[in-house]
Amino acid sequence: MAKSKFQALRGMRDIMSPDAERQRALVDAFAHLAGLSGYGHIMSPIVEDLGVFLRVGESTDVVTKEMYDFEDKDGTRIAMRPELTASVVRAFVQHNPPSLPWKVWYEGPQFRHERPQAGRYRQFSQVGIEVLGSDDPAVDVEVIALGWRFYQALGMNEVTLLLNSLGDDTCRPQYFDALETYFRDRASELSEKSQETLEKNPLRVLDSKRAEDQAIIADAPLMVDFLTDETAEHFAAVRSGLESLGIPYEISPRLVRGLDYYTRTTFEFASTALENAQNAVGGGGRYDGLAESLGGKPTPGIGFALGVDRILLACDAEGVFPAPDLTPDVFVLDVTGTEAATVIADELRMAGISVERAYDGRNMRSQMKVANRVEAPWAVIIGETELAEGNVTLRDMHGDSGQTLVSRDELVATLSTKVAN
RNA sequence: GUGGCUGUAGCUCAGGUAGGUAGAGCACCGCGUUGUGGUCGCGGCGGUCGCGGGUUCAAAUCCCGUCAGCCACCCCA
Numbered sequence: 377m378a379k380s381k382f383q384a385l386r387g388m389r390d391i392m393s394p395d396a397e398r399q400r401a402l403v404d405a406f407a408h409l410a411g412l413s414g415y416g417h418i419m420s421p422i423v424e425d426l427g428v429f430l431r432v433g434e435s436t437d438v439v440t441k442e443m444y445d446f447e448d449k450d451g452t453r454i455a456m457r458p459e460l461t462a463s464v465v466r467a468f469v470q471h472n473p474p475s476l477p478w479k480v481w482y483e484g485p486q487f488r489h490e491r492p493q494a495g496r497y498r499q500f501s502q503v504g505i506e507v508l509g510s511d512d513p514a515v516d517v518e519v520i521a522l523g524w525r526f527y528q529a530l531g532m533n534e535v536t537l538l539l540n541s542l543g544d545d546t547c548r549p550q551y552f553d554a555l556e557t558y559f560r561d562r563a564s565e566l567s568e569k570s571q572e573t574l575e576k577n578p579l580r581v582l583d584s585k586r587a588e589d590q591a592i593i594a595d596a597p598l599m600v601d602f603l604t605d606e607t608a609e610h611f612a613a614v615r616s617g618l619e620s621l622g623i624p625y626e627i628s629p630r631l632v633r634g635l636d637y638y639t640r641t642t643f644e645f646a647s648t649a650l651e652n653a654q655n656a657v658g659g660g661g662r663y664d665g666l667a668e669s670l671g672g673k674p675t676p677g678i679g680f681a682l683g684v685d686r687i688l689l690a691c692d693a694e695g696v697f698p699a700p701d702l703t704p705d706v707f708v709l710d711v712t713g714t715e716a717a718t719v720i721a722d723e724l725r726m727a728g729i730s731v732e733r734a735y736d737g738r739n740m741r742s743q744m745k746v747a748n749r750v751e752a753p754w755a756v757i758i759g760e761t762e763l764a765e766g767n768v769t770l771r772d773m774h775g776d777s778g779q780t781l782v783s784r785d786e787l788v789a790t791l792s793t794k795v796a797n
Numbered sequence: 798g799u800g801g802c803u804g805u806a807g808c809u810c811a812g813g814u815a816g817g818u819a820g821a822g823c824a825c826c827g828c829g830u831u832g833u834g835g836u837c838g839c840g841g842c843g844g845u846c847g848c849g850g851g852u853u854c855a856a857a858u859c860c861c862g863u864c865a866g867c868c869a870c871c872c873c874a
Contacts (some may be wrong), residue, residue: 386865437872441798461872490872491798492865502874569871585870589853634873656874704824711832740832748834773834
């Protein structure tokens with residue numbers, strides 16, 4: 377490593393070309409799909425009042441331990457968003473959109489102060505959607521399908537959809553109690569860590585990966601056995617909808633999610649191509665009580681967030697969705713030392729032809745080497761004799777058609793045709 | 798947050814377990830071709846061996862600390 381006085385903060389990194397272009401292409405693909413389904417783009421602030429997030433996850437590490445929060449210059453307690461659902465719901469409550477359901481998609485960085493690992497960064501990026509104002513199971517199906525179709529659009533095949541229902545206000549408390557009783561009776565057999573988790577939220581004990589907890593978790597009561605008729609019906613409608621779309625899913629009765637606000641339908645997308653523990657490439661669910669807890673009218677909501685960085689890692693593992701090709705159409709060389717290269721490059725670019733060129737008055741051999749390195753299929757050579765006669769030399773860098781003399785007036789037209797092919 | 802592994806040129810890595818003052822391949826630059834690339838040949842640039850301290854006549858090499866990355870736990874996207 378060359379010595380440099382500063383480096384990016386822990387868990388944060390510079391995403392450079394061509395990875396940055398690849399990430400943008402991913403977001404473009406997502407925006408396209410979301411647009412096809414009638415979702416509008418929302419760009420919300422990166423920082424919010426701390427309270428926006430406190431309401432949504434008081435028993436979660438995301439909110440209690442990992443949040444980047446600080447006091448603003450006027451004393452307000454603010455936080456860099458650790459997730460986007462809360463921000464979007466805050467925006468929904470604030471603007472009270474007249475026509476429901478309100479459907480939005482988003483993309484952007486989020487911050488969590490965790491110990492970094494591959495696929496887990498302190499600043500990470502997600503794409504996602506949220507729908508507020510309808511609890512029609514068709515909405516659940518549309519949301520899940522959009523996530524699924526997105527992975528497909530990227531070429532990913534090794535994604536598993538895990539599905540569960542966490543119940544609603546009427547049935548969840550009963551399940552919660554049953555689970556708490558069950559775990560408390562066996563607390564001594566649980567790992568120390570799980571005993572702590574039990575105090576905060578018995579549901580989350582189900583998430584433990586510690587070997588000593590597995591036997592107890594395996595026999596724990598299941599939410600599905602506690603669902604009210606109405607909730608069970610909703611869940612059945614969601615499953616049936618997914619089946620009619622041919623979207624495969626796996627019922628995962630112990631799937632719980634990281635944030636407290638989830639109700640009824642919850643789901644996670646896991647990549648089987650990722651071998652490490654960071655194999656969840658997306659997740660989401662219903663949060664029918666969130667709008668109300670942020671001061672709005674009771675409004676059902678559902679959404680998901682997909683981890684951009686992890687998706688890209690999974691794409692690498694599957695060998696799909698490569699970075700976009702940045703090869704220029706044309707490379708302009710100049711040995712006259714005039715402004716001709718500058719002018720011609722500009723003309724071509726304005727005609728929609730991508731152009732790279734040589735700088736610093738290097739000799740022709742060097743310029744050709746650069747043209748070769750960037751793999752431009754065409755080279756425009758500006759020399760003394762050509763320039764004097766109002767011409768330019770056009771060289772085919774790939775094929776064997778050699779090079780021809782082209783009048784400067786016809787260069788743009790000639791190259792436009794060639795590049796189009 | 799806990800434990801472990803790793804950190805040498807832009808990249809991938811050797812050297813470290815017998816301390817003696819840094820190497821390879823690729824990449825980059827130049828020459829062979831005073832206006833023509835890809836191959837080949839020759840030459841060159843490039844590192845205070847993550848950082849700080851200690852032991853020693855001498856440290857990339859041993860010791861301590863620290864920072865960063867990775868792995869498991871945790872958490873979750």
